[in-house]
Amino acid sequence: MKRRILGRTGLAVSEIAFGGVEIGMPYGLGAHEMPDEASAIRLLQKAVELGVNFFDTARHYGESERLMGTAFQGIRDQVVLATKCVHLKNEEGNIPSYGELKATVHESLEVSLKNLKTDYVDLFMVHYADMDILQNEDVIRVFLEIQGEGHVKNIGVSVYKVQETAKAIQSGIWDAIQLPFNLMDQSHGDCFQNASEKGVGIIVRSVLMRGMLTERKFKMHEALKEVDNHLEAYRTIAETHFRNFPEYATKFALKHPQVSSVLVGIDKEEYLHASIDNLKGDELSTEIFVRSKNIQYPDPSFLNLAEWDRKGWL
Structure with a gap:
């Protein structure tokens, strides 16, 4: 498993990051059978054995943090842990004042540290930083303060929209950004060079x-x-040049040198092995890379699967 440096954090992270949501709660489209606790712990430890060292979780991911804490007891120094704070906006959609915000973030971190059975996290992120949050001085102040206290090595944001990525980079505050990017929706790629x-x-x-x-x-x-x-145009390329579609999709993302790691939701050992196997063989050729960029979906804002699901399109 190759590793890449995660920006200015200096952290060497595996090209495949273990997405922890699916071991902690029902997630995704269609039925989802979660692994039992023992199976989830074995899966996490197996990932480390196979070279995965980057694990992503969140306070809102059900039992995910706690399972990781149990799995990584005694091997904390072998893993890079990223977790996310509870949502910062209240039920009315407003960001609390500085005092309340600070208390919320501190409490969230304390629970995460307890769950993860560690005294620090490598990356502590805002769980969905929209433009309101990214422009809020109190949010910035609280996260910089908490980073200076020693239990958080680096701070970051999880975003959805390109304008949020651009704002996060421009601010100079955040060490890392988690964002959506794939063959169909390459819109955030416009920000990659600036981020680098x-x-x-x-x-x-x-x-x-x-x-x-x-x-x-x-x-x-x-x-x-x-x-x-x-999708069919991409599927044709996948069937012609790759062992499977996920290999193509994964190698396309990693063809971008600014991308440090690709986050994959994993809840079964077969998916773990498949994700690692997707890295084997040659990297994406320049010719296929250019073709892949040229046939991206023209309106990325339409690619909202949650909205499709609500409308009964899936």
Whole structure:
């Protein structure tokens, strides 16, 4: 398993990061059978044995933090742990004042440290930093203060929109950004070079687009006909040049040198082995890389799977 440096953090992280949401709570499209506790712990330890050292979790991921804490007892120095704070906005959608905000973030971190059975986290992130949060001086103040106290080595944000990525990079505050990026939606790629120049580490999620960029075929609603056409174009490339679709999707993301790690949701050992196998062999050729960029979906804002699900399109 190759490792890349996560921006100015200096952390050497595995190219595949273990996404911990699916071991902690039901998640994703369709039915989801979670592993039992013993199986989840064995899976996490097996990932370390196979060279994965970067693990992503969050306070909102159910039992995920606690399972990682149990799995990594005695081998904390072998893993890089990233977790996310509880959501910062209240039920009314407002960001609390400095005092309340500080108390919320500190309490969230304390619970995470207890769950993870550690006295520090390598990366502590805002769980969905929208433009309101990114522009809020109290949020910045609280996270910089908490970083200076020693239990948080680096701070970062998880975002959805390109403008949020651009703002996070421009601020000069955040050490790493977790963002969605895949063959279909390459919009955040416009920010990669700037992030690299500013020393901001890039962690990519949604590389398989919630299973769309796999051999699994969804029955697509008529409203998604154009989406299906693009998926088929990529599927043709995958079938011609790669062992499978996820290998193609993973290698496309890692072809970008600014990307430090690709986050993959893993809840079974077979998925762990498959994710690692996707790195084997030659990297993406320049010719396929250029082709892949040229056929990206033209309107990334339309690629909202949660919205499709709500509308009954999936």
